[in-house]
Amino acid sequence: xxxxxxxxxxxxxxxxxxxxxxxxxxxxxxxxxxxxxxxxxxxxxxxxxxxxxxxxxxxxxxxxxxxxxxxxxxxxxxxxxxxxxxxxxxxxxxxxxxxxxxxxxxxxxxxxxxxxxxxxxxxxxxxxxxxxxxxxxxxxxxxxxxxxxxxxxxxxxxxxxxxxxxxxxxxxxxxxxxxxxxxxxxxxxxxxxxxxxxxxxxxxxxxxxxxxxxxxxxxxxxxxxxxxxxxxxxxxxxxxxxxxxxxxxxxxxxxxxxxxxxxxxxxxxxxxxxxxxxxxxxxxxxxxxxxxxxxxxxxxxxxxxxxxxxxxxxxxxxxxxxxxxxxxxxxxxxxxxxxxxxxxxxxxxxxxxxxxxxxxxxxxxxxxxxxxxxxxxxxxxxxxxxxxxxxxxxxxxxxxxxxxxxxxxxxxxxxxxxxxxxxxxxxxxxxxxxxxxxxxxxxxxxxxxxxxxxxxxxxxxxxxxxxxxxxxxxxxxxxxxxxxxxxxxxxxxxxxxxxxxxxxxxxxxxxxxxxxxxxxxxxxxxxxxxxxxxxxxxxxxxxxxxxxxxxxxxxxxxxxxxxxxxxxxxxxxxxxxxxxxxxxxxxxxxxxxxxxxxxxxxxxxxxxxxxxxxxxxxxxxxx
Amino acid sequence: xxxxxxxxxxxxxxxxxxxxxxxxxxxxxxxxxxxxxxxxxxxxxxxxxxxxxxxxxxxxxxxxxxxxxxxxxxxxxxxxxxxxxxxxxxxxxxxxxxxxxxxxxxxxxxxxxxxxxxxxxxxxxxxxxxxxxxxxxxxxxxxxxxxxxxxxxxxxxxxxxxxxxxxxxxxxxxxxxxxxxxxxxxxxxxxxxxxxxxxxxxxxxxxxxxxxxxxxxxxxxxxxxxxxxxxxxxxxxxxxxxxxxxxxxxxxxxxxxxxxxxxxxxxxxxxxxxxxxxxxxxxxxxxxxxxxxxxxxxxxxxxxxxxxxxxxxxxxxxxxxxxxxxxxxxxxxxxxxxxxx
Numbered sequence: 001x002x003x004x005x006x007x008x009x010x011x012x013x014x015x016x017x018x019x020x021x022x023x024x025x026x027x028x029x030x031x032x033x034x035x036x037x038x039x040x041x042x043x044x045x046x047x048x049x050x051x052x053x054x055x056x057x058x059x060x061x062x063x064x065x066x067x068x069x070x071x072x073x074x075x076x077x078x079x080x081x082x083x084x085x086x087x088x089x090x091x092x093x094x095x096x097x098x099x100x101x102x103x104x105x106x107x108x109x110x111x112x113x114x115x116x117x118x119x120x121x122x123x124x125x126x127x128x129x130x131x132x133x134x135x136x137x138x139x140x141x142x143x144x145x146x147x148x149x150x151x152x153x154x155x156x157x158x159x160x161x162x163x164x165x166x167x168x169x170x171x172x173x174x175x176x177x178x179x180x181x182x183x184x185x186x187x188x189x190x191x192x193x194x195x196x197x198x199x200x201x202x203x204x205x206x207x208x209x210x211x212x213x214x215x216x217x218x219x220x221x222x223x224x225x226x227x228x229x230x231x232x233x234x235x236x237x238x239x240x241x242x243x244x245x246x247x248x249x250x251x252x253x254x255x256x257x258x259x260x261x262x263x264x265x266x267x268x269x270x271x272x273x274x275x276x277x278x279x280x281x282x283x284x285x286x287x288x289x290x291x292x293x294x295x296x297x298x299x300x301x302x303x304x305x306x307x308x309x310x311x312x313x314x315x316x317x318x319x320x321x322x323x324x325x326x327x328x329x330x331x332x333x334x335x336x337x338x339x340x341x342x343x344x345x346x347x348x349x350x351x352x353x354x355x356x357x358x359x360x361x362x363x364x365x366x367x368x369x370x371x372x373x374x375x376x377x378x379x380x381x382x383x384x385x386x387x388x389x390x391x392x393x394x395x396x397x398x399x400x401x402x403x404x405x406x407x408x409x410x411x412x413x414x415x416x417x418x419x420x421x422x423x424x425x426x427x428x429x430x431x432x433x434x435x436x437x438x439x440x441x442x443x444x445x446x447x448x449x450x451x452x453x454x455x456x457x458x459x460x461x462x463x464x465x466x467x468x469x470x471x472x473x474x475x476x477x478x479x480x481x482x483x484x485x486x487x488x489x490x491x492x493x494x495x496x497x498x499x500x501x502x503x504x505x506x507x508x509x510x511x512x513x514x515x516x517x518x519x520x521x522x523x524x525x526x527x528x529x530x531x532x533x534x535x536x537x538x539x540x541x542x543x544x545x546x547x548x549x550x551x552x553x554x555x556x557x558x559x560x561x562x563x564x565x566x567x568x569x570x571x572x573x574x575x576x577x578x579x580x581x582x583x584x585x586x587x588x589x590x591x592x593x594x595x596x597x598x599x600x601x602x603x604x605x606x607x608x609x610x611x612x613x614x615x616x617x618x619x620x621x622x623x
Numbered sequence: 624x625x626x627x628x629x630x631x632x633x634x635x636x637x638x639x640x641x642x643x644x645x646x647x648x649x650x651x652x653x654x655x656x657x658x659x660x661x662x663x664x665x666x667x668x669x670x671x672x673x674x675x676x677x678x679x680x681x682x683x684x685x686x687x688x689x690x691x692x693x694x695x696x697x698x699x700x701x702x703x704x705x706x707x708x709x710x711x712x713x714x715x716x717x718x719x720x721x722x723x724x725x726x727x728x729x730x731x732x733x734x735x736x737x738x739x740x741x742x743x744x745x746x747x748x749x750x751x752x753x754x755x756x757x758x759x760x761x762x763x764x765x766x767x768x769x770x771x772x773x774x775x776x777x778x779x780x781x782x783x784x785x786x787x788x789x790x791x792x793x794x795x796x797x798x799x800x801x802x803x804x805x806x807x808x809x810x811x812x813x814x815x816x817x818x819x820x821x822x823x824x825x826x827x828x829x830x831x832x833x834x835x836x837x838x839x840x841x842x843x844x845x846x847x848x849x850x851x852x853x854x855x856x857x858x859x860x861x862x863x864x865x866x867x868x869x870x871x872x873x874x875x876x877x878x879x880x881x882x883x884x885x886x887x888x889x890x891x892x893x894x895x896x897x898x899x900x901x902x903x904x905x906x907x908x909x910x911x912x913x914x915x916x917x918x919x920x921x922x923x924x925x926x927x928x929x930x931x932x933x934x935x936x937x938x939x940x941x942x943x944x945x946x947x948x949x950x951x952x953x954x955x956x957x958x959x960x961x962x963x964x
Binding site for chain 1: 672943
């Protein structure tokens with residue numbers, strides 16, 4: 001679909017002529033309801049609809065760690081926020097323009113975030129005495145005037161859905177589950193999206209349960225028609241399509257993108273992939289995705305625990321596969337000893353840590369980037385491991401390939417940091433031509449002549465030998481090795497030499513890191529340095545400040561160990577350096593220690609991403 | 624095995640690495656190593672297709688001394704590492720050498736899950752009922768009341784039987800032998816090597832420094848005939864110097880009887896069936912302990928069940944048969960696409 005076509009299709013077929021259409025630059029919508037209400041599905045479907053219309057978008061799913069918390073409770077509220085716009089979108093937006101609240105608890109927990117004067121659509125049918133009490137409301141907020149700052153729309157979605165579906169013969173419970181499609185229909189109409197495509201999607205999604213598919217279509221249509229047939233909404237809205245690079249796109253979460261990247265790494269190296277993993281939120285989707293791809297050279301193994309996850313991957317790597325494991329913070333802690341083994345063995349291995357709030361069990365479904373120092377230092381002994389981090393859902397694809405590129409080239413474990421924000425959030429991904437992706441060169445040694453287990457190439461990498469190769473039988477292990485033969489060695493000088501060569505090997509990757517791209521002036525008042533999922537907020541905050549004439553530039557780090565070789569020079573070109581992080585200043589420490597400069601820390605550890613304004617406010621303090 | 628003619632004839636020497644063996648003189652591990660090196664060339668498998676994986680402990684030094692592929696890994700994790708290797712390379716003959724602490728204490732989880740899956744690993748547990756490498760603490764198989772450096776007043780930990788644990792976890796091949804009977808050990812290891820699926824062998828192994836004589840009451844030539852019960856498939860449970868003692872069932876309780884006394888004949892004795900579908904009979908034998916009952920040695924259980932790696936290979940073959948070999952471009956372009964021009 002072309003941009004123009006998309007815009008045309010976004011017209012208002014059958015729309016009441018009296019309705020005003022207001023053009024918007026961008027919109028932030030948040031859907032909230034019970035964790036069993038299908039909120040995540042509604043959000044995903046809505047984002048799909050706007051993507052197909054040619055908008056750029058970014059999302060932020062926010063759900064409780066309870067699978068189905070008791071209905072109507074404050075802690076059971078699940079949310080999905082999307083920003084879509086006529087321009088490039090980097091975050092899911094600071095404050096919603098529109099809140100769709102399916103019950104009192106959802107309203108109570110989210111109202112304070114909504115823009116003053118914003119739209120609040122509530123399912124009034126859920127505002128029963130019981131639900132109000134569960135949410136801790138003494139009076140009904142729909143009646144006591146407390147929502148006076150907002151444009152409130154009360155719609156009895158429960159009742160209207162039931163009415164639309166009364167002929168279907170479905171049970172009350174089943175009908176209740178269709179409410180989310182009614183809400184989706186409302187929003188599609190309000191934002192001038194066509195209905196037909198969504199109906200096709202619903203039928204495809206519920207192909208195995210046609211009666212449920214038809215019920216959801218009925219609910220969707222009813223919601224859509226409600227906007228047209230009542231005079232409640234005097235205005236509907238239209239967001240112009242964005243200028244997006246031509247190409248074929250699909251919507252991907254970070255975990256899904258990472259999975260595709262790992263498949264690509266396997267296909268582009270011609271080496272089978274092996275994933276050993278133990279389920280843990282928010283990383284498990286990578287295991288789900290790869291488990292479904294057995295027609296590729298991909299083996300997945302759901303291990304008995306986190307330790308077996310990484311150990312099986314080490315065993316597979318020894319066997320000549322691209323070994324990898326996926327986890328989140330607590331699981332990472334459990335894998336620590338095995339990571340040390342992988343460093344000693346000098347085998348390629350990729351470990352994905354989809355970070356979450358910590359310490360301990362922490363906030364399993366919330367966002368944090370507090371495992372950076374653990375990734376760098378969290379092992380016994382001098383135990384260097386390269387670390388890279390993805391900055392957005394789509395970037396997880398590239399990082400997955402980059403992680404294996406480093407792992408096989410340098411014969412080393414690599415830690416790939418993602419987080420729950422980008423792991424679960426979706427954004428458009430431009431589908432690449434597989435041939436355009438980097439080829440990973442893997443050469444297994446087969447020549448017994450002059451073979452030494454720990455002899456190294458120019459990159460200080462030792463040879464990778466597949467068991468089954470005649471004449472190269474050898475033993476490796478966690479005990480210190482002789483520099484050349486790999487035999488056990490307790491020789492003091494040899495140990496120092498080995499510690500140093502392992503460090504030098506990882507440090508040497510720096511020469512292999514592309515130059516950093518600085519966005520903004522080459523020198524000036526302020527440089528904002530970021531890593532990981534803070535990318536979107538930093539970009540928008542910097543753009544906003546720069547547009548107002550502030551002297552600010554920014555740089556975002558993919559490689560955290562080793563750091564890019566040109567970073568030191570860049571840091572020195574600015575008067576101040578600001579580092580926003582969702583931790584208590586972990587990259588800040590690294591930069592201070594490494595470059596002997598002061599940096600301004602901006603820390604947020606609330607389980608939520610930075611708002612653009614939070615970073616912008618600090619930028620204008622220093623630029 | 625058809626490649627026998629193509630494979631140069633290997634000898635025990637071909638499986639001896641150039642590393643100095645560093646176990647204590649007189650350690651039972653030497654006997655196990657010798658039997659293993661003797662067994663390898665008889666299996667018809669090219670040397671480069673063997674891999675020995677170990678964890679930590681005295682016995683875990685084993686791979687260094689085998690001229691095969693091998694890994695001396697971290698404490699308790701050898702079955703997990705070997706599982707990854709076997710899944711990635713099902714054609715390899717993968718062996719795990721472990722000890723009572725490595726397999727049953729720190730590595731208990733991986734140990735039981737390997738059995739449960741029936742993945743084609745040969746797991747050889749050298750049980751000396753003590754922690755040797757850390758110089759003499761009690762292990763999960765040390766007897767109640769055992770005095771060690773960490774139990775100066777005697778251990779209050781109840782030991783468990785490795786054989787019973789393996790059976791409880793669903794192992795399809797379970798056997799026990801001793802370092803003191805080379806011929807028996809050789810035959811048991813050979814059976815393990817030939818088993819498809821997880822093969823578990825417990826070897827009673829003497830630690831000459833920290834637990835000398837732990838198994839003497841079972842293995843010493845002067846007493847062993849009356850203290851041990853050599854299991855033979857399809858044969859009655861007979862033991863004793865004069866082969867005149869046997870095991871008879873009274874209800875579900877085993878009792879020692881003398882053949883020829885009180886009208887007892889061989890036909891009254893329990894007959895060993897290692898291929899029994901359910902593992903109850905093998906578990907029954909695993910509970911035999913000295914001095915009340917003779918300690919069984921030999922194959923407790925050997926049943927044929929699909930292997931984990933075999934089923935995994937099949938899943939991949941089926942997926943390819945139904946979907947075709949995966950294609951990257953097709954994968955990328957699946958799902959909900961839209962085009963911007």
